[in-house]
Amino acid sequence: xxxxxxxxxxxxxxxxxxxxxxxxxxxxxxxxxxxxxxxxxxxxxxxxxxxxxxxxxxxxxxxxxxxxxxxxxxxxxxxxxxxxxxxxxxxxxxxxxxxxxxxxxxxxxxxxxxxxxxxxxxxxxxxxxxxxxxxxxxxxxxxxxxxxxxxxxxxxxxxxxxxxxxxxxxxxxxxxxxxxxxxxxxxxxxxxxxxxxxxxxxxxxxxxxxxxxxxxxxxxxxxxxxxxxxxxxxxxxxxxxxxxxxxxxxxxxxxxxxxxxxxxxxxxxxxxxxxxxxxxxxxxxxxxxxxxxxxxxxxxxxxxxxxxxxxxxxxxxxxxxxxxxxxxxxxxxxxxxxxxxxxxxxxxxxxxxxxxxxxxxxxxxxxxxxxxxxxxxxxxxxxxxxxxxxxxxxxxxxxxxxxxxxxxxxxxxxxxxxxxxxxxxxxxxxxxxxxxxxxxxxxxxxxxxxxxxxxxxxxxxxxxxxxxxxxxxxxxxxxxxxxxxxxxxxxxxxxxxxxxxxxxxxxxxxxxxxxxxxxxxxxxxxxxxxxxxxxxxxxxxxxxxxxxxxxxxxxxxxxxxxxxxxxxxxxxxxxxxxxxxxx
Numbered sequence: 030x031x032x033x034x035x036x037x038x039x040x041x042x043x044x045x046x047x048x049x050x051x052x053x054x055x056x057x058x059x060x061x062x063x064x065x066x067x068x069x070x071x072x073x074x075x076x077x078x079x080x081x082x083x084x085x086x087x088x089x090x091x092x093x094x095x096x097x098x099x100x101x102x103x104x105x106x107x108x109x110x111x112x113x114x115x116x117x118x119x120x121x122x123x124x125x126x127x128x129x130x131x132x133x134x135x136x137x138x139x140x141x142x143x144x145x146x147x148x149x150x151x152x153x154x155x156x157x158x159x160x161x162x163x164x165x166x167x168x169x170x171x172x173x174x175x176x177x178x179x180x181x182x183x184x185x186x187x188x189x190x191x192x193x194x195x196x197x198x199x200x201x202x203x204x205x206x207x208x209x210x211x212x213x214x215x216x217x218x219x220x221x222x223x224x225x226x227x228x229x230x231x232x233x234x235x236x237x238x239x240x241x242x243x244x245x246x247x248x249x250x251x252x253x254x255x256x257x258x259x260x261x262x263x264x265x266x267x268x269x270x271x272x273x274x275x276x277x278x279x280x281x282x283x284x285x286x287x288x289x290x291x292x293x294x295x296x297x298x299x300x301x302x303x304x305x306x307x308x309x310x311x312x313x314x315x316x317x318x319x320x321x322x323x324x325x326x327x328x329x330x331x332x333x334x335x336x337x338x339x340x341x342x343x344x345x346x347x348x349x350x351x352x353x354x355x356x357x358x359x360x361x362x363x364x365x366x367x368x369x370x371x372x373x374x375x376x377x378x379x380x381x382x383x384x385x386x387x388x389x390x391x392x393x394x395x396x397x398x399x400x401x402x403x404x405x406x407x408x409x410x411x412x413x414x415x416x417x418x419x420x421x422x423x424x425x426x427x428x429x430x431x432x433x434x435x436x437x438x439x440x441x442x443x444x445x446x447x448x449x450x451x452x453x454x455x456x457x458x459x460x461x462x463x464x465x466x467x468x469x470x471x472x473x474x475x476x477x478x479x480x481x482x483x484x485x486x487x488x489x490x491x492x493x494x495x496x497x498x499x500x501x502x503x504x505x506x507x508x509x510x511x512x513x514x515x516x517x518x519x520x521x522x523x524x525x526x527x528x529x530x531x532x533x534x535x536x537x538x539x540x541x542x543x544x545x546x547x548x549x550x551x552x553x554x555x556x557x558x559x560x561x562x563x564x565x566x567x568x569x570x571x572x573x574x575x576x577x578x579x580x581x582x583x584x585x586x587x588x589x590x591x592x593x594x595x596x597x598x599x600x601x602x603x604x605x606x607x608x609x610x611x612x
Contacts, residue, residue, distance in 0.1 A: 036061055043073045046101055048137035049094060056133060062087035063254045065094075068228070072196075073098050077246040078228045082254040088230045089130050089363070092116070092198045096166065097134050099195050099226065100141060107141070109163030110186075111193040116168045117217070118200040119208050121147040122329075122341045122362050127200065128168045141165045146173045149335050156183045164190075171205065171213040178220055188220045196226045203231040204360050232360075232384065271395045272386060275424035276402055276410055281476075282483040283430070284401050285313065285437075288373055289320050290430040291399075292351060296324045298368035302353045303385050305374035305461040307332045312454035312485075313373070314353035315447060316437050325350035331357045359384045363391060372400040374458070375409060378466040379417050386419070399424060405475050412467060437486035442509060444517040445525070452491045455482065459495055479503030488514075 037060060038045060038053055053059075061069075064082040071078055072095035082088055096114040100107065107113045116131075118124045128145045135141050144164035146155055155177065167174070178187050199205060205214060227246050242249060279287050292300065302317075304310050307330040314328035327344045329337055329352060337357075344352050345364050352358065359381055367389040376382050382400070389396025400421070402409060413419045441448040458481075465471035479501040482490055489506040490496055516522040590596045 036066060041066070042070050043098075045094065046098060049097055049134060052134050052137055058090065062091075064088055064252065065091045067252045067254060068092070069094055071250050071252075072226060072228060075226060077226060077249040078252060079242050079246060079249045080228070080230050080252040080254070082230075082232065082252075086254060088200070089127055092196075092200070092228050092230060093127070093131055093134060095226075095228075096131075096196050096198070097138065097141075100165065101138070103195065107165045107193060109142075110190050112164060112167050112187075112190045113141075113193055114166045114196040114198070115191065115194060115221070116166070116198045116200060117171060117174065117205065117214070118168070119170065119204045119210065119360070120201075120357060120362075121149055121170060121338055122358065123201065123360070124168050124170055125338060125341065126363055131166060131168065135166075143168060146170070146177055147338070148173050149338055152176055152180070153183070156180055156185050159185050159187075171210040171217065175213045175216050178217065191221055194222055194225050196228070197221060198228045198230065200230050201232070201360050202229040232387070272389065273395075273397045274386060274419065274421045275397065275399045276421045277399060277424045277426065278402050278404055278407055279426075280484075281403060281480040282434075284373065284403075284484050285316075285434065285486070286430050286432055287401065287427045288371065289317070289433050290427045291371070292317065292321045292324070294428070295369060296321065297349050299347065299349050299364070299366055300351050300369040300371060301358065301364070301367055301385075301388050302351060302371045302373055303359070303376070304353065304355060305376065306454065306457040307355055308450065308453040308457040309374065310353050310355055312447075312450040315450065316433075316440065316486075317351060317353060319440060320433050320436060321351065326353065327351070328353045329358055330355040356381050356385070358388070362388060364388060366394075367391075367396060370396070370398040372398070374461070375400060375402065375406065375465075375471070377461060377464055379413060382413060383417050383419055405472075406470055409467065409470050412470065434483070434486040438488060438507070441486065441488055442507070442514060445514045446516055446518065446521070448488060448511065448514050451485055451487055455485045455487060456491055456493055458485075459493070477503075 038050055038058075041061070064080055064086045068078050068080050068091040072092065080088065080091065096116075100113045103113070116124075116127055118127060124145060124147045128143065131143055135143060142162055142164055143166035144155070144159055144162070146167060146169035148170060152173065155173070159177070169177075177185065181188070199214075205211075227249075229242060229246065229249075277287070288302070292302075304313060310328050310330045314326065318326045325344075325347055327340050327350065329340050329344075333340070341362075344350060348366070352364070356376055359376070370386055370389050372382070372385055376385060386398040389398060410421050413421060437451075441451055459473060459476070462471055462476065463473045473495065478490070478496060478499075480503065482501070482504045487504075487506075488509065488511055490501065490504065516525060
């Protein structure tokens with residue numbers, strides 16, 4: 030059914046508290062969406078719920094309202110340190126977003142307190158906050174929540190606090206499992222009382238999720254909400270009915286020029302631009318800051334530790350701007366009034382494609398999405414139509430495209446930090462490409478490396494196994510000796526000069542030649558972590574900080590290993606020049 034005309038809140042078979050209704054009115058939510066009208070009466074009526082609904086369908090209110098209502102119905106009022114509701118979600122951004130929605134209702138109910146437990150902050154601060162204010166509602170990510178359960182020695186007995194738990198909600202439950210949080214979830218569930226209401230909310234159903242449903246819910250009511258689009262043919266598609274989904278075909282060396290031209294033509298709108306890797310966000314994000322004038326450009330990726338929360342909150346408040354991001358922003362995130370979602374790199378799995386698109390056209394609004402494809406990738410359009418029920422229409426070529434790549438090269442020549450980012454972005458792109466789910470379409474051996482390097486505005490090709498022994502007459506590297514490029518940051522340049530001097534003074538090492546696999550064929554660290562997820566917990570706070578100074582410290586550590594003879598000179602060269610960044 031249409032998700033904007035499913036009845037008013039007064040038409041619910043259960044009566045909502047007057048303050049809840051007045052808050053909905055203030056927030057201008059006059060009508061329920063299908064997932065809300067289906068879930069709220071069941072949840073309030075003490076049923077376990079497993080709900081599947083397309084992204085952007087209003088799932089947050091479908092559990093926030095029942096949480097408030099169930100806590101209000103308690104005969105014995107919650108004390109300061111008693112937790113009545115627990116919401117677990119996979120990312121900090123989504124947890125922050127849910128907390129904001131919850132707080133808008135709690136402003137009318139000062140008897141309830143909530144706490145946000147997420148990575149990116151000092152856990153001791155969370156301990157002190159919990160001891161000082163208490164919490165009746167906890168909204169958390171799995172890593173930090175599991176950590177808090179183990180901090181009894183710090184004066185917090187969270188295991189004792191959750192004995193009063195009325196409601197558990199797992200939001201984006203399928204992604205919680207995809208991200209390797211299964212071990213953490215099992216630990217958390219072991220602390221919770223069996224007598225509780227549980228809700229699982231997700232955009233897709235998987236076998237792993239089905240196991241969780243059977244383990245954590247007692248006779249759940251299963252709810253699947255399918256959007257009936259603006260036309261009957263759209264009824265079965267997984268993307269919102271009001272989404273216009275496009276693709277455009279361009280060569281590697283033309284992609285960035287096309288992106289810049291498109292962004293310049295939509296500078297008064299709000300756009301998300303997805304890249305496949307953190308390194309790609311770092312490199313192209315900095316280029317866009319310089320090339321798209323008078324526009325707010327923000328960058329977010331999974332390796333940012335302390336800055337993600339503030340950047341996310343800042344971008345949400347903007348009326349226009351560009352957010353350059355990885356798939357850390359692909360699921361569940363609700364950013365108001367996103368006009369366009371641009372997928373510069375297709376994601377590694379088809380489901381992520383759908384979730385990226387779902388950042389626009391939310392809650393009955395209209396939106397647009399565009400994916401940039403290489404000529405050899407055009408069959409991906411048919412794949413998405415069949416595999417994800419996600420039809421795409423061809424977009425006319427972008428107008429007024431100018432060549433901005435010389436300017437990007439000039440940025441690399443002017444600052445070694447930019448040069449380094451470009452090399453890492455190129456290597457990590459090739460790695461991510463090789464791990465694509467659709468390996469019959471996205472094949473590394475089909476990549477035109479010369480065109481790709483031109484599109485990345487590289488000054489020279491990196492040393493990497495995929496390029497070893499090959500020549501690329503279509504790529505002309507710069508005449509400038511790239512070793513002479515300096516860092517703009519004086520401290521960083523000073524560190525580099527010191528490292529180079531130490532390297533010159535190091536005794537010569539016997540070169541040890543080893544045959545290495547292409548990085549694109551090696552298992553990523555992320556894959557290896559997934560294999561051991563059942564043996565050890567997944568720490569959400571283990572994101573690698575990608576700050577420039579850390580890279581220099583890492584280079585220094587490698588230099589010490591070289592001097593001690595622990596690594597060969599060839600290995601040192603490879604790891605310093607082109608250490609790949611995880612996608």
